[in-house]
Amino acid sequence: MENFDFIFARRRQLLIRALGAAAGIALPLSLRAQAILGGTPGPLPPGRAFYRITGDVTVNGQIATLETPVHPGDTVTTGDSSEAIFVVGSQSLLLRERSRVELESAAAPVNSAALFIAGLRITGKLLSVSRDVGQRLTTPTATIGIRGTGWYAESDPDLTYFCTCYGEADMVSNEDPASRETVVSKRHDRPLYIAREGPEGGRIRDAPFINHTDQELMLIEALVGRAPPFVFPSDNYRSPQRRY
Amino acid sequence: MFRSCCAVIYGALFCTAAATATPLQLEPVRLEAGIGWDDNLTQAAESRSRLGDRVATVALSRRASLPITANARAVFDASLLAEKLGRYGGLDRLTGGLSSQLQYRTSAAFFAPTFALVADLQRDQYRSHQRTGTRFGLAANARQSWTDRIDAFAEVSWSRRDANDAVFDGVQRAVRTRVDYAAGKIGSFYGSAELRRGDVQSTNMGSELEYANAARAESADDAFGAGYHVFRFFGRTTLWTLGWNLPLGAAHALDLSWRQAQSWVHIPTETVRYRSNFVSFAYLRQF
Numbered sequence: 309m310e311n312f313d314f315i316f317a318r319r320r321q322l323l324i325r326a327l328g329a330a331a332g333i334a335l336p337l338s339l340r341a342q343a344i345l346g347g348t349p350g351p352l353p354p355g356r357a358f359y360r361i362t363g364d365v366t367v368n369g370q371i372a373t374l375e376t377p378v379h380p381g382d383t384v385t386t387g388d389s390s391e392a393i394f395v396v397g398s399q400s401l402l403l404r405e406r407s408r409v410e411l412e413s414a415a416a417p418v419n420s421a422a423l424f425i426a427g428l429r430i431t432g433k434l435l436s437v438s439r440d441v442g443q444r445l446t447t448p449t450a451t452i453g454i455r456g457t458g459w460y461a462e463s464d465p466d467l468t469y470f471c472t473c474y475g476e477a478d479m480v481s482n483e484d485p486a487s488r489e490t491v492v493s494k495r496h497d498r499p500l501y502i503a504r505e506g507p508e509g510g511r512i513r514d515a516p517f518i519n520h521t522d523q524e525l526m527l528i529e530a531l532v533g534r535a536p537p538f539v540f541p542s543d544n545y546r547s548p549q550r551r552y
Numbered sequence: 553m554f555r556s557c558c559a560v561i562y563g564a565l566f567c568t569a570a571a572t573a574t575p576l577q578l579e580p581v582r583l584e585a586g587i588g589w590d591d592n593l594t595q596a597a598e599s600r601s602r603l604g605d606r607v608a609t610v611a612l613s614r615r616a617s618l619p620i621t622a623n624a625r626a627v628f629d630a631s632l633l634a635e636k637l638g639r640y641g642g643l644d645r646l647t648g649g650l651s652s653q654l655q656y657r658t659s660a661a662f663f664a665p666t667f668a669l670v671a672d673l674q675r676d677q678y679r680s681h682q683r684t685g686t687r688f689g690l691a692a693n694a695r696q697s698w699t700d701r702i703d704a705f706a707e708v709s710w711s712r713r714d715a716n717d718a719v720f721d722g723v724q725r726a727v728r729t730r731v732d733y734a735a736g737k738i739g740s741f742y743g744s745a746e747l748r749r750g751d752v753q754s755t756n757m758g759s760e761l762e763y764a765n766a767a768r769a770e771s772a773d774d775a776f777g778a779g780y781h782v783f784r785f786f787g788r789t790t791l792w793t794l795g796w797n798l799p800l801g802a803a804h805a806l807d808l809s810w811r812q813a814q815s816w817v818h819i820p821t822e823t824v825r826y827r828s829n830f831v832s833f834a835y836l837r838q839f
Binding site: 345346347348349362389518519523526527529530535536537538539540542543544545546547548549550551 | 579580582584613617622623625629655657659660661662663664666697698699700701702734736737740795797799800801802803804805807809834836837838
């Protein structure tokens with residue numbers, strides 16, 4: 309009898325090890341397949357913040373994995389040739405290479421159960437979508453009040469690029485309060501540069517459309533269960549491809 | 553029939569444009585300049601008749617779209633293409649085209665498919681008098697993102713060509729699929745497969761009796777010199793294309809592609825198969 313127990317125990321152990329090994333192989337394979345074939349963007353499972361991590365991404369200085377949580381108060385950075393797509397509450401963000409974003413928490417949260425980003429400080433390039441939430445974006449040259457919208461920003465020490473992809477934004481130069489603009493946009497209607505240098509009242513000027521696409525907006529909106537306000541993505545914002 | 557269908561679709565789109573009174577949304581002008589090599593311009597089965605040549609292409613196109621409802625729009629494409637061959641100048645051509653699409657997308661969601669009805673009209677002006685003529689086309693297609701890297705496209709189409717010489721007239725039905733794969737910074741890869749049934753042309757040295765008996769039309773070919781005869785058969789053609797698009801910033805890209813076409817034609821004594829390969833390298837720009 310003891311012999312049989314011993315044999316069954318060994319078999320059970322072997323089976324558990326085999327299943328463990330299979331799971332150990334299958335999970336990385338599934339992640340690898342997703343990395344190669346692409347993901348299917350949709351609302352993330354509860355507790356998960358990252359949809360995709362490419363290259364070197366850190367949260368508060370620690371190397372991030374897909375399981376790393378992100379909360380208001382955290383700082384996310386990307387290295388060379390890196391990108392992070394993540395969600396905080398109902399806000400979805402795409403941080404491009406060599407970028408850093410500090411997510412500021414609200415002093416008095418509107419809803420303590422909700423994750424709410426009151427402000428963002430960025431250097432580098434960030435695409436973001438949110439709804440019905442007012443927040444402040446701070447760059448080295450500008451402060452931008454955002455009223456729940458889709459936007460894309462590139463921030464250097466001397467120049468900020470800001471596109472109100474849709475929604476409304478108020479921007480003011482950090483160095484010159486007389487330089488201010490309010491943009492109400494349906495679809496990338498008025499991208500702007502906010503420069504450190506320039507004449508009083510004239511540090512905000514028109515900019516071309518650069519470095520983000522409707523397809524990316526659709527992707528990050530899908531992560532929080534929404535869609536952009538326009539139905540047809542435009543190919544204008546992508547590099548040219550042969551038509552078919 | 554084809555002209556009537558095209559006229560109805562064009563008419564409907566223009567009437568819609570006028571009725572909605574919404575301004576056309578013009579997209580940037582697109583320039584494509586390329587160089588390619590075709591190893592079987594004659595589409596000949598026999599090696600002695602197979603002629604290859606270098607093909608230089610410059611194309612300009614512009615797209616305009618017109619919102620009809622939140623989920624539907626009309627899309628118009630105008631294009632002008634010039635093609636110059638290295639040796640066989642009879643195939644040099646200037647082509648102007650107009651295309652209209654009625655597109656419907658079910659929603660703004662990431663995976664929402666887009667459906668379209670398409671009508672094409674194209675005028676070819678070849679140095680070869682026989683080939684000069686007009687093409688009409690009708691198509692229905694659908695496209696959808698499968699993942700955030702993979703886009704898929706499928707189309708059924710009917711096309712007709714009216715040329716100066718009846719040997720270059722023809723009607724074809726086709727089904728086509730294409731998959732695009734976005735590979736990040738190294739650009740995107742694409743592959744397409746197409747199956748056509750209908751008229752195919754083949755130019756051969758001499759006028760062999762079996763070919764002449766099976767052909768729907770035959771004529772001396774004015775593009776390849778004396779001794780070459782062109783035949784029109786009913787046949788089946790498969791095409792596949794593999795390509796790589798490398799973006800160079802937002803407004804520029806390079807494109808490298810390889811297309812292979814194979815046609816099968818039944819003549820009383822045998823099944824004749826032609827195969828041609830076309831490799832092209834193109835620079836694309838929008839402004």
